[in-house]
Amino acid sequence: MTNVTVIGTQWGDEGKGKIVDWLSIRADLVARFQGGHNAGHTIVLDQKVFKLSLLPSGIIRKKLSIIGNGVVIDPWALIKEIETIKKQGLKITTKILKISSKASLILPYHQKLDELRENAKGNNKIGTTGRGIGPAYEDKIGRRSIRVCDLYDTESRKIQLKTAITHHNTILKGLNKKPIQVAYINKILNKIAPILKPYITNTMDLIISANRSGKNVLFEGAQGTMLDIDHGTYPYVTSSNTVASQAATGSGIGPALIHNVLGITKAYTTRVGNGPFPTEQNNNTGELLGKIGHEFGVVTGRKRRCGWLDAVMVSYAIKLSGVNGIALTKLDVLDTFKEIKICIGYKLNNKIIKTVPETYTEMNKVKPVYEVLKGWQSSTQNCKKITDLPANAKKYIKQIEKLIECPISMISTSPEREDTILVKDPFKQVN
Numbered sequence: 001m002t003n004v005t006v007i008g009t010q011w012g013d014e015g016k017g018k019i020v021d022w023l024s025i026r027a028d029l030v031a032r033f034q035g036g037h038n039a040g041h042t043i044v045l046d047q048k049v050f051k052l053s054l055l056p057s058g059i060i061r062k063k064l065s066i067i068g069n070g071v072v073i074d075p076w077a078l079i080k081e082i083e084t085i086k087k088q089g090l091k092i093t094t095k096i097l098k099i100s101s102k103a104s105l106i107l108p109y110h111q112k113l114d115e116l117r118e119n120a121k122g123n124n125k126i127g128t129t130g131r132g133i134g135p136a137y138e139d140k141i142g143r144r145s146i147r148v149c150d151l152y153d154t155e156s157r158k159i160q161l162k163t164a165i166t167h168h169n170t171i172l173k174g175l176n177k178k179p180i181q182v183a184y185i186n187k188i189l190n191k192i193a194p195i196l197k198p199y200i201t202n203t204m205d206l207i208i209s210a211n212r213s214g215k216n217v218l219f220e221g222a223q224g225t226m227l228d229i230d231h232g233t234y235p236y237v238t239s240s241n242t243v244a245s246q247a248a249t250g251s252g253i254g255p256a257l258i259h260n261v262l263g264i265t266k267a268y269t270t271r272v273g274n275g276p277f278p279t280e281q282n283n284n285t286g287e288l289l290g291k292i293g294h295e296f297g298v299v300t301g302r303k304r305r306c307g308w309l310d311a312v313m314v315s316y317a318i319k320l321s322g323v324n325g326i327a328l329t330k331l332d333v334l335d336t337f338k339e340i341k342i343c344i345g346y347k348l349n350n351k352i353i354k355t356v357p358e359t360y361t362e363m364n365k366v367k368p369v370y371e372v373l374k375g376w377q378s379s380t381q382n383c384k385k386i387t388d389l390p391a392n393a394k395k396y397i398k399q400i401e402k403l404i405e406c407p408i409s410m411i412s413t414s415p416e417r418e419d420t421i422l423v424k425d426p427f428k429q430v431n
């Protein structure tokens with residue numbers, strides 16, 4: 001039995017959905033362990049496009065799919081997503097979707113607060129997805145979350161709601177906004193509870209017993225390392241830990257069960273929302289990367305900022321998550337470029353550094369140092385083996401491996417699942 005954890009090594013949108021979908025054939029169970037419906041995973045199956053936010057990507061392959069305790073769940077968004085996927089012809093039954101009773105809920109006041117906070121920030125906006133993710137995680141840490149189990153545990157719900165509403169109404173009063181009515185929240189929770197109840201269970205036990213009976217688990221990370229609450233470009237981050245160790249906490253397993261970690265790295269870099277981005281190309285190159293790569297957010301539709309691959313950043317992500325293999329995605333987006341750049345260091349205060357600065361203010365000041373490689377200017381799509389790739393594409397890959405000191409296990413050259421080159425199976429890789 002082997003478990004694989006998939007994480008993003010950049011600012012999210014690395015193409016995790018396709019890789020998780022591809023790997024889920026080899027997995028018996030797919031589990032989400034952090035984030036919420038701020039995530040957007042696109043999966044193309046038989047030319048049908050599925051856009052997932054909260055549902056684990058394994059659902060498309062009818063794999064047992066788990067929403068772990070580390071996820072924040074907007075129950076209305078989840079039900080809507082289930083309905084949308086059902087309309088696309090996929091059955092989502094209580095046999096294949098399981099929700100942790102310990103996950104925290106996103107309620108309407110979290111979304112409202114997210115919006116109010118962002119509006120109040122003026123030029124310093126984080127550029128959140130506006131889904132209430134931050135306020136919901138704040139309530140979790142503040143011990144006033146309404147959790148999934150509170151949908152039917154009325155005793156605990158009563159106490160939690162009192163604490164949460166007292167807290168939020170104090171804030172709303174200060175902002176001259178209408179208070180939240182407990183009766184209203186109770187009413188909407190009562191309505192949603194019976195719909196979700198059949199999916200709710202002890203997901204920790206499910207995962208552990210699956211492992212004990214020799215089954216493979218795929219842990220599906222959302223967002224990316226540079227959006228991690230501790231290690232990302234704070235405060236321009238999301239409100240959860242996006243690194244691999246969160247797979248343990250966010251699903252209830254011990255860290256020794258995180259066997260292999262596959263880091264997903266896009267062949268260039270993108271970012272949605274505000275915050276530092278050293279290799280950003282605010283020019284024709286950036287426009288071209290965005291156009292060829294269809295770089296628009298799945299969740300908000302926002303245009304993504306685009307730039308060259310940053311090997312300093314990817315190396316940092318590899319260290320943070322103990323990544324032992326990389327899936328390089330969207331290589332085909334670079335097919336037409338004459339020259340391709342890789343950031344190999346940063347210039348800060350007249351010194352060259354090879355590490356990610358600890359503060360966003362310093363990260364804003366760094367100037368990338370590039371290595372320039374020749375493009376291959378031919379198509380990489382339909383390449384089934386690494387040897388099929390154009391010579392300069394192979395050189396690009398070799399150079400990345402050298403710079404990040406980690407092997408590339410998979411290469412993706414189009415959104416279609418068959419356009420994937422497997423170098424080393426992450427389920428078979430030995431740590």
Ligand code: IMP
Pocket residue numbers: 011012013038039040126127128129130131132133134222223227236237238239272273274
């Ligand atoms: P939040 O997670 O909605 O609070 O947003 C915080 C930051 O994370 C913003 O810059 C968002 O654009 C970014 N973000 C959140 N989820 C994703 C994602 O799935 N992909 C890329 N960026 C994300």
